[in-house]
Amino acid sequence: MRRRGAATMWRVALLATAVGCGDLRRASVTDTARAIAPAAAMMDTLANATREPGALATVLAAPVQHWSGPGARPFEVTLRTADPTTALSRRFGMITLRTSLRTRAPDLNQYPCTSCHLGNTILADRRAAGAHENIRPVHPAQTGAVCSTCHAPGNVDLLALRSGERETLDHTYRLCAQCHFSQAESWAGGAHGKRLDGWQGRRVLMGCADCHDPHKPALEPRIPFRAPQLERAGGRSP
Amino acid sequence: MTIERPAPPPGPNETDDGSVMQKRMDRRRALGVLFGGMAAGAQAVSACAPISAMSDEEREVKLLAWREYIKGNYQFMTEAERAETIARLERLAQVKRGLDVTIQSTGAQPGVVFGYAFNISKCKGFRSCIEACINENNLDRRAATQYIRIFEMADGVIDLDHADATFQHEVPAEGHFYMGTQCFQCADPPCVKVCPVGATWQEPDGITVIDYDWCIGCRYCMAACPYWARRFNWSEPEVPAALVNPNQHYLGNRQRKMGAVEKCHFCIHRTRQGRLPACAEACPTGARVFGNLLDPNSEIRWVLANKRVFRLKEDLKTEPRFWYYTD
Numbered sequence: 001m002r003r004r005g006a007a008t009m010w011r012v013a014l015l016a017t018a019v020g021c022g023d024l025r026r027a028s029v030t031d032t033a034r035a036i037a038p039a040a041a042m043m044d045t046l047a048n049a050t051r052e053p054g055a056l057a058t059v060l061a062a063p064v065q066h067w068s069g070p071g072a073r074p075f076e077v078t079l080r081t082a083d084p085t086t087a088l089s090r091r092f093g094m095i096t097l098r099t100s101l102r103t104r105a106p107d108l109n110q111y112p113c114t115s116c117h118l119g120n121t122i123l124a125d126r127r128a129a130g131a132h133e134n135i136r137p138v139h140p141a142q143t144g145a146v147c148s149t150c151h152a153p154g155n156v157d158l159l160a161l162r163s164g165e166r167e168t169l170d171h172t173y174r175l176c177a178q179c180h181f182s183q184a185e186s187w188a189g190g191a192h193g194k195r196l197d198g199w200q201g202r203r204v205l206m207g208c209a210d211c212h213d214p215h216k217p218a219l220e221p222r223i224p225f226r227a228p229q230l231e232r233a234g235g236r237s238p
Numbered sequence: 239m240t241i242e243r244p245a246p247p248p249g250p251n252e253t254d255d256g257s258v259m260q261k262r263m264d265r266r267r268a269l270g271v272l273f274g275g276m277a278a279g280a281q282a283v284s285a286c287a288p289i290s291a292m293s294d295e296e297r298e299v300k301l302l303a304w305r306e307y308i309k310g311n312y313q314f315m316t317e318a319e320r321a322e323t324i325a326r327l328e329r330l331a332q333v334k335r336g337l338d339v340t341i342q343s344t345g346a347q348p349g350v351v352f353g354y355a356f357n358i359s360k361c362k363g364f365r366s367c368i369e370a371c372i373n374e375n376n377l378d379r380r381a382a383t384q385y386i387r388i389f390e391m392a393d394g395v396i397d398l399d400h401a402d403a404t405f406q407h408e409v410p411a412e413g414h415f416y417m418g419t420q421c422f423q424c425a426d427p428p429c430v431k432v433c434p435v436g437a438t439w440q441e442p443d444g445i446t447v448i449d450y451d452w453c454i455g456c457r458y459c460m461a462a463c464p465y466w467a468r469r470f471n472w473s474e475p476e477v478p479a480a481l482v483n484p485n486q487h488y489l490g491n492r493q494r495k496m497g498a499v500e501k502c503h504f505c506i507h508r509t510r511q512g513r514l515p516a517c518a519e520a521c522p523t524g525a526r527v528f529g530n531l532l533d534p535n536s537e538i539r540w541v542l543a544n545k546r547v548f549r550l551k552e553d554l555k556t557e558p559r560f561w562y563y564t565d
Contacts, residue, residue, distance in 0.1 A: 186565065190537025191357065191545055194524040199536070200512030211524065219523065221408045225365035227372060229382045 108169070113156040120153055138216040150175055150214070169209070176208040266308055299333055302326045312449040312488060313439060324488060331493065339484040341492050344510045346443035352504050352559065353444075353531040354518075355541045356418055359565040360525035363388050363409035363416035370520030371420075374505060375491040376483055378475035385469070385502035386420045386517060418525075419550065420517070421446065421467035421502035422558030429459035429468065438499075444531075444559055445504050447489035455497035464554050468501045504528075531559065 116122055116131070140146065152160040159167045159175045167174050177184030186192035187208075194206040211219070292300070309315075309323050324341045331337045368386045377383040389401035393413050401417070410416065427446050430438050437452040438459055460468045474496040486492040487507035494500050505515035509528070513519075518526040529538035541547065545563040552558075 182565075186545075189540035189544055190527060190529075191355075191541045191563070192360075192524060192565070194521070195537065196514070196519065198511075198513040199509065199529045206524070211522070219362060221362075221410060222364060223407075224363055224388075224405065224409050225369040226406065227368065227379075227382045227384065229380070 111157075111169075117156045119155070136213075136216045138218075140215065170207065172208040172214065266310065269308055295333060299330065302330050302333075306330070306451065309451065311436060311452045313436065320488070327488075327492065335479055335482075337479060337482055337484065339482070339486050339492070342485075342487045342490075342507055342510075344487065344507070346441050346445075347510065348442075349530075349532055351444040351531045352423065352509060353529060353538045353542075354423075354504070354515075354560045355527040355538055355545075355547065356560065356562050357523075357525040357527070357565065358415055358417050358562050360523045361388070361416040361418060361521075362523050362525075363390055363405065363411075363414075364522055366520045366522050367418065367517035367526065370516040371502075373481065374483055374508075374516035376475075376477045376481075376486070376493065378471065378473075378494075379478065379481070380476040381471070381473065383469050383471075383475070383500075385467075386418055388416050388418045390414050390416055417562065419465060419467070420560075421504075422465055422550070422556075422560035423502075423504060425557035425559060426555065428462040428464065428554075428556060432458040432462040434458065441489075441506075443510070445489075445506055445509075446501075447503055447506065448499060448501065449489070450492070450494050450498040450500065453498040455499065457499060459499055464551050464556065465558075468499050470499050471496050 110116075110131070140149070148160065150159055152158040152166050155166070157169070159169060159172065161167055161174060162178050165174075173184060173187065183192050187205075193208070193211065196204040196206065208214070306323065306326055310319065312320065312323075315323070320343045324343060327341055328339055331339045365388055368384055368388065371377065371386050372379075372384065375385065377385070387403045389398060389403050390405045390409075390411065391397060391401045391414060393415055396417065398417075405411070423444050423446055425440075425444065427440060430440055430446060434456060435452060435454055437454070438446060438448045440446045455470070457470055460466075460470060471494055475494050477493075483491060485507055487503075487510075490503045490506040505513075505517075509515055514528050515526075518528045527537050527541050529536035531538060533539065541563055542561065545565075547561040547563045549558045549561055
């Protein structure tokens with residue numbers, strides 16, 4: 001494919017945490033480290049969760065590192081196709097722009113999940129009828145997925161990747177990219193999704209779930225904006 | 239086109255009020271000195287009844303308006319002259335409308351040429367960009383001026399002749415796609431070539447701008463533009479005071495006047511400070527990509543290198559800096 005040939009040209013911004021190598025065997029070695037890492041990442045997410053949701057001014061940097069200086073090898077982000085054992089890994093370029101990821105946790109009104117879910121069970125005293133009635137499981141119905149396809153069964157605050165890794169809710173791109181790799185590629189390059197905070201300097205990347213409801217990803221149709229017009233005074237028509 | 243640079247501003251030894259006839263100066267400057275001096279003198283001498291009957295504020299407005307009337311083309315102003323006219327415009331906005339506006343004269347950044355990319359696979363026709371543009375750029379609410387148009391077309395072919403830019407139904411409509419147009423900031427802009435007075439020109443960062451006060455309203459540029467990107471103010475533009483965006487640029491979204499042409503300027507007051515244009519920031523689908531064409535790491539360069547792109551009416555060789563792409 002044309003794009004794979006151009007892989008080395010993807011010097012575009014990429015995100016954060018990064019597995020760091022295109023080699024799957026090495027990736028599995030880092031899995032152990034990552035299994036411990038979420039605790040620290042969680043703390044950041046929870047700290048951010050106290051901020052006011054919504055406005056651009058409250059967009060926070062997710063726990064990311066920045067590439068410092070020339071010569072140092074920047075991170076690579078590896079996003080995999082659906083089957084980690086056979087599929088080719090795709091490298092989406094090196095970080096040469098300073099980027100950070102929009103933090104999701106402040107926007108979630110039922111976060112943290114562990115306030116009700118404890119492991120595989122639900123805390124009985126907080127059980128509420130219709131607790132998740134806002135969720136329309138369109139995407140699971142289309143793909144045959146169940147809750148545990150994406151949510152880590154042991155800790156529902158985390159996402160479960162096919163490789164067995166765990167990821168925080170901020171880094172949805174790693175989960176989604178397991179199937180939607182062409183979108184992930186465009187997103188990594190800057191052609192899909194949104195980047196905020198200007199064209200110069202730091203970019204804030206919007207993650208997949210900032211625009212797409214993970215359970216019902218298609219955008220809702222709506223009535224388009226129509227400019228209101230001031231009343232015309234008198235008979236003078238321009 | 240060449241434009242003669244007006245005579246330099248008066249030096250430290252030349253004052254506005256004295257010995258006009260002995261100085262060599264162009265007609266515009268001479269008129270300015272003569273009448274400006276008369277108006278200023280009237281304050282002290284009260285020689286002229288109508289002027290002396292005015293309040294101080296009215297007299298100040300008259301004087302400011304007169305100085306504005308005889309000022310030069312922004313391209314050829316010195317930094318000091320630019321600062322003066324901006325101070326006058328800000329004061330006029332305050333006196334006339336009670337608005338505290340800030341007008342920038344920020345120049346182009348070196349090593350920057352702006353480019354824009356528009357994803358026709360992603361645009362859903364929500365027109366959020368138009369809403370943001372109207373609010374950001376103080377567009378005439380009465381005439382409902384819009385810089386951006388979003389065309390709805392049936393799938394399969396790009397046919398702007400049979401496109402609908404006035405759709406009102408729920409979007410996206412089945413079997414249709416959406417394509418937005420605005421000023422494409424051509425690298426070889428026909429609108430600049432035809433301007434008889436040099437009121438519109440291309441800045442070093444690729445933005446074609448208009449000096450609204452130098453424009454004579456002949457509308458040659460509107461005839462020359464193959465993209466219908468320019469808008470004419472048939473009446474005095476009206477923006478309710480509460481809706482005025484006070485962050486303005488002399489070449490951008492400041493108050494326009496009746497009889498002047500205006501158009502999209504890639505939000506010059508934002509983009510020269512590193513921010514995104516309002517339309518790109520407002521787009522809910524991420525269909526708009528903006529960046530520096532000279533930066534090989536920019537998003538726009540990635541789109542140009544990795545996506546299938548085209549430009550509108552490319553055969554006209556206007557070299558628009560606005561590309562359309564598909565997923």
